[in-house]
Amino acid sequence: xxxxxxxxxxxxxxxxxxxxxxxxxxxxxxxxxxxxxxxxxxxxxxxxxxxxxxxxxxxxxxxxxxxxxxxxxxxxxxxxxxxxxxxxxxxxxxxxxxxxxxxxxxxxxxxxxxxxxxxxxxxxxxxxxxxxxxx
Numbered sequence: 001x002x003x004x005x006x007x008x009x010x011x012x013x014x015x016x017x018x019x020x021x022x023x024x025x026x027x028x029x030x031x032x033x034x035x036x037x038x039x040x041x042x043x044x045x046x047x048x049x050x051x052x053x054x055x056x057x058x059x060x061x062x063x064x065x066x067x068x069x070x071x072x073x074x075x076x077x078x079x080x081x082x083x084x085x086x087x088x089x090x091x092x093x094x095x096x097x098x099x100x101x102x103x104x105x106x107x108x109x110x111x112x113x114x115x116x117x118x119x120x121x122x123x124x125x126x127x128x129x130x131x132x133x134x135x
Contacts, residue, residue: 004023
């Protein structure tokens with residue numbers, strides 16, 4: 001029921017309309033939320049728990065905590081694989097990004113170039129499962 005209440009508040013705030021929890025457990029197959037009267041709702045909503053736990057964990061230990069503070073000159077974005085070690089990436093991010101800044105590399109999407117120019121840095125990014133860095 002906690003998930004439905006959370007969803008109810010979000011939908012109500014977003015639509016700026018009263019949203020009611022409809023499923024009180026009195027009958028099977030009731031939809032969870034509704035807008036409008038019981039006998040003729042304008043909107044019926046079914047809440048489902050389709051959140052990927054890996055994405056949720058990655059978000060919670062990474063971006064949800066806000067941007068990292070650093071002494072970098074640029075504004076950097078880091079793309080990672082689903083199973084990347086976020087805590088380890090956060091530990092090494094500033095050092096890796098400083099190396100890229102110092103070399104004038106602002107986009108690692110052409111990773112074959114980085115692999116030729118700096119194989120050690122390339123392997124560090126690969127081992128951390130970083131797929132792209134962009135300034």
